[in-house]
Amino acid sequence: MAEQISVEVVYALRERQDVVPVKVPEGATAQDAIEASGLLAKHPEIDLSTINKVGIYAKLAPLSTVLRERDRVEIYRPLIADPKEVRRKRAKEGKVMKKGGGDDAGGAEEGQ
Structure with missing residues (x-):
């Protein structure tokens, strides 16, 4: 069984931010963590293919970025x-x- 790592996925709205801690398998990508967070279902306006960009600790990163323990994946609004x-x-x-x-x-x- 693969080791699990803990990361946070964050989506900030004007009035609040949703911070979702998730556990993903070691080697998981930013895309995997976002999908595991449930934020895509909770916020249907998020469109990772064209509108929203993603970063890790305020630095833009592709969805294919492999995560490390305690990374903070951020979904940016346009x-x-x-x-x-x-x-x-x-x-x-x-x-x-x-x-x-x-x-x-x-x-x-x-x-x-």
């Missing part, structure tokens, strides 16, 4: 906004604000 696009928008707004502020400051100095 992002609401693209972080690159948000940064671009902030940078663009910041440049406009700085340029406008610079012109005002320059005009005040000229009047002195």
